[in-house]
C-alpha cells in the first residue's frame with residue numbers, strides 16, 4: 001500500500017513518514033513545495049499523480065491561527081481551494097482521500113463533547129477556511145474520510161509542547177489559559193490511526209463508511225493542564241521546568257478567537273475502525289521524552 005501525503009515537514013506528514021518506515025508493506029511518500037503548492041492549484045494534480053498513490057493523505061495546511069486573520073485569502077487558497085484540488089486529484093486517480101480538518105470548525109458553545117453531526121460555526125478565518133476545505137473535499141468525490149483531530153503535538157514541526165519546553169528553559173513561571181478545554185492529540189497517534197484506516201480502505205473494496213470522523217487523544221484537559229503535564233514530565237526526565245499559572249482567555253489576548261470547548265468525541269471512529277487513541281497523558285510523556293532526547 002502506497003500513501004502520498006501532502007506537506008513534507010508538517011507534524012502529521014513527518015509522523016506518517018516515520019510510521020511508514022517502521023512497517024513492511026507500507027510505503028509513504030511526502031509531497032510538498034515547490035512541486036506541490038496548494039496556493040498554486042495548477043501544481044496539484046501532476047504532483048499527486050507522479051506519486052502513484054493507492055491512497056492520498058491531505059495533511060498540508062495553512063495552520064497559523066492568528067496570522068490567518070490577516071491573510072484570509074492565502075488561508076482560503078491553501079485550506080479550501082488547495083484541499084479541494086488534492087481531493088480532485090485523488091478522485092481522478094480513482095483512489096480515496098484522507099483529509100485532515102480541525103476542532104476549530106466549532107464555536108465551542110456546546111455543553112459536552114462534539115459529535116460529527118453537530119453544527120459547525122467557526123470563530124475565525126483558520127476554522128472557516130478549514131470548513132470550506134471539508135466542503136471542497138466532499139464535493140470532489142464520495143470516497144473521502146475527513147478526520148478532525150485537535151491540539152496536535154509531536155516531536156516534529158512547531159507545536160505547544162515544544163513551545164512550553166522552550167519557554168521553560170528561560171523562565172520560572174508561564175501563564176497559560178485554563179478556560180479552554182479540549183483533547184491533546186499526538187501526531188504519532190494520528191499517523192497510527194491513519195495507517196489503520198487506510199489499510200481497511202485498501203483491503204475492503206466494499207468499504208462504504210466514508211465521511212467525517214473526530215479523531216482525538218483519549219481524555220480531556222485545558223491548555224494549562226496540558227502545559228503542566230508537559231513540564232512535569234520534562235522535570236522527571238531531567239529537562240526544563242516552570243511553574244504554570246492558570247489565567248483566563250481574556251488575560252491572553254490573541255488576534256483570533258478560540259473555542260472555549262474544543263472537546264470532540266472519537267466514538268464514531270472507534271466503532272467504525274476499531275481504533276482508540278492512548279490516554280493523552282501517556283502520549284504526552286512519550287513525546288516530551290523524544291523532544292528532550294533530541295537536544
Ligand SMILES: NC(=O)C1=CN([C@@H]2O[C@H](COP(=O)(O)OP(=O)(O)OC[C@H]3O[C@@H](n4cnc5c(N)ncnc54)[C@H](OP(=O)(O)O)[C@@H]3O)[C@@H](O)[C@H]2O)C=CC1
Nearest residue numbers: 007009010011012037038039060061063100102151152157
Ligand atoms: N497543528 C494542530 O494543532 C492541528 C492541525 N490540524 C490539521 O491537521 C493537519 C496537519 O497539521 P500539522 O501536521 O500540525 O501541520 P503543520 O503546521 O505542522 O504543517 C503544515 C504543512 O503544510 C505545508 N504547507 C503550508 N502551506 C502549503 C502550501 N501552500 N503548499 C503546500 N504545502 C503547504 C507546510 O509546508 P512548509 O513546511 O513548507 O511550511 C507544512 O509541511 C492540517 O490540515 C491541520 O489543519 C487539526 C487540528 C490541530
Ligand SMILES: Cc1cn([C@H]2C[C@H](O)[C@@H](COP(=O)(O)OP(=O)(O)O[C@H]3O[C@@H](C)C(=O)[C@@H](O)[C@H]3O)O2)c(=O)[nH]c1=O
Nearest residue numbers: 063065102103104150151152160163175176177223252
Ligand atoms: C504559548 C502560550 C499559549 N497560550 C494559549 C493560547 C491558546 O489559547 C492556547 C494554545 O496555543 P497555540 O498557539 O498552540 O494555539 P493554536 O495555534 O490556536 O492551536 C490550534 O492550532 C490549530 C492549527 C488547530 O487546528 C487547533 O486544534 C489548535 O491546536 O494556549 C497561553 O495561554 N500561554 C502561552 O504561553
Ligand SMILES: [Mg+2]
Nearest residue numbers: 063064065066
Ligand atoms: Mg499556533
